[in-house]
Amino acid sequence: MIEIILLEWLEFAVRWVHIITAIAWIGSSFYFIALDLGLKKNSNLPYGVTGEEWQVHGGGFYNIQKYSIAPPNLPQDLIWFKWESYSTWLSGFFLLAIVYYGGADLYLIDTEIADINNFQAIFISLGSILFGWIIYNTACKSPLGNNSNLLLLLLFFFLLFLSWFYTSIFSGRAAFLHLGAITATLMTANVFFIIIPNQKIVVSDLKAGRKPDPKFGIIAKQRSTHNNYLTLPVIFFMLSSHYPLAFASELNWAIAPLVFLLGVSIRHYFNTYHATKKKLYWTWIITFIIFAVIIGLSSYKKNSLSxxxxxxxxxxxxxxxxxxxxxxxxxxxxxxxxxxxxxxxxxxxxxxxxxxxxxxxxxxxxxxxxxxxxxxxxxxxxxxxxxxxxxxxxxxxxxxxxxxxxxx
Ligand code: HEC
Incomplete structure (x- = not known):
């Protein structure tokens, strides 16, 4: 009895931490995307500054300036934004283990979908997340990586494959959760293995007086664009377990890829707005059409009674x-x-x-x-x-x- 109570509270505590860290991660990432897109040039900027923005918040004014390469003297106390992402992933993984691995027979497995045991299910879960990253990262580093649009298209097909794969091996609830988990893993791994290390190389080059290779910045930018488009779908998948029509209807495999498209159509509106102040209303029409299709798919039910x-x-x-x-x-x-x-x-x-x-x-x-x-x-x-x-x-x-x- 006492173990059950402790486990309940542990789960609640981890979930609490997970949501807080996720808010911090997504919040800071939205903030920087909007800031970056909204920077303005003017002729009075110091040498090396490519844009600035004035902001007002919490009773004060902020003047933010972006050095696209680096300031002439690199300050000692640079603030890095990485623990928001790492701690979201760590707490999320812990939560996955408590809820879905600990309760595999209720949450992870659906024997009517695939007759696997707890051990196999957990193995597939871990293996797929790891392989997902390896495949994605290899594709980005290959010559395909030079064509950003083609890469995004391939990424979409990869997610389409994963939607099919997870919905044919796990319960609908776990399938959707895993689509969120694998996507979030790609995002954190992008930060951990690519974006931050590349930035560190640039910083150490600058400290040593070398001119940094611009390719590091370009690669980091590509990964952070992926992260930008993947954020909203991750949140959809994480919340979906409260809504059985999303995860437990017969065509759930077809709903999942559309969720990724929603991420693109919604982000495109905001990215364009932050960059140009142009309001692309047509993106909302697309968003609503996709959403309507999702609703339609969720209500489909083939008559399973013979x-x-x-x-x-x-x-x-x-x-x-x-x-x-x-x-x-x-x-x-x-x-x-x-x-x-x-x-x-x-x-x-x-x-x-x-x-x-x-x-x-x-x-x-x-x-x-x-x-x-x-x-x-x-x-x-x-x-x-x-x-x-x-x-x-x-x-x-x-x-x-x-x-x-x-x-x-
Ligand atoms: C083996 C135990 C078990 C059985 C049997 C069971 N449920 Fe549940 N039910 C659960 C669990 C566990 C949850 C919580 C799921 C979650 O964490 O979202 C739940 C949640 C629910 C919820 C609330 C969902 C929410 O998000 O608020 C409803 C409604 C529900 N079950 C209906 C049913 C109905 C109807 C049946 C019978 C056809 C049924 N359950 C059979 C374990 C069970």
Whole structure:
């Protein structure tokens, strides 16, 4: 019992740290992107300064100047921005391990998707993240890296492949989380292995009085452009576990790549705006179209009941009186959900019902009908890993019940 309580709090604490560090990372990166794009030239700037910006914040005025190569005398106390990124990755990895590796059979695996054991699932998770970086980094360093647009296009196809791969090996929840995790790993690895080391070479060249090779700056810029476009999708994937329509619908593999396109269309608007103050409204039209397609895809459900086999069950359900239908749904939920979602759950390791969600009696079911419908009929998010062997006909019964008796 005490371990469960400690583990709960550990998870909460790590999640708290993770969100705080992520805010710091993304916040500083948005800040610098906007600053960099908005720098203005004028003739009074000191030698070596390529642009400046005036800002007002917190009761004071700031005059920021950018030396594109370096100031004549490099100051001793340079502030580096890197721990925001590293600590986000470290806390995120720790959280992945606690939630998805610790709870692999509930969260990571879906035996209806791929019948793998905990060890295999964790191995695939770690291996794919590592290989993802190796493949991406090799592509960037190869001659392909000289053509930025082609590289971005290939990166998109790589993410498309990963969407297919993860959704065919992990539960939908874990697949989306891994798309976020691998993307965020590329971003942090870009900072750790490329951007910061290149900047360090430039700094040491300058200190030694050598002229730094401009290629280091160009490479760092390319990686930071990738990071810029990947930021918003990462946040989408990290939040998606709260929304089963995103991760647990049948076409989740097709939704994921569109999320990456959303990242590009939204960032393009802001990048252009910060650079030129031009408002490209058409990018929002594209954004809304992509979002509408995502919504459409999430609502697609192929009829998984083979009619000839289920014709008797279906006839029976269609002919039930409302009270009997209510009883039927209550029976299904008691058999498939209540071991976890009761006031005192029987499931090992749960002191409280997960997310405080309780469907124990008919009143609970009526009150939370919509959640039950979304989690177990429209999507197959619940039961996790279909651990209580919910059948398609039962999901259909819930759908029929909700659509015919609960929607007013
Ligand atoms: C093995 C235990 C288990 C079973 C069985 C189970 N759930 Fe869950 N349920 C969970 C866990 C764990 C979570 C928390 C998931 C998370 O962290 O987002 C959850 C969360 C939920 C939520 C809340 C989601 C949110 O984000 O607020 C709903 C609604 C839900 N389950 C419905 C159901 C329904 C309906 C069934 C039966 C068809 C069911 N569950 C069966 C373990 C279970």
């Amino acid at each position: 009619l000839s086999e289920n014709v008797i069950d279906l006839e029976r359900i269609y002919n039930l009186e409302i009270t009997d239908l209510n009883n039927e749904v209550h029976d299904i939920i008691s058999a498939r959900c209540t071991m976890c979602h009761a006031r005192e759950p029987l499931w090992d390791g749960f002191l409280h019902p997960p997310k405080g969600f309780v469907v124990e009696n008919k009143e609970d079911i009526k009150r939370y009908a919509r959640q039950v419908y979304v989690q177990s009929a429209v999507s197959k998010a619940m039961p996790p890993n279909n651990i209580s062997y919910m059948e398609d006909i039962e999901r259909f019964t819930i759908q029929y019940w909700y659509e015919n008796t609960q929607i007013k």
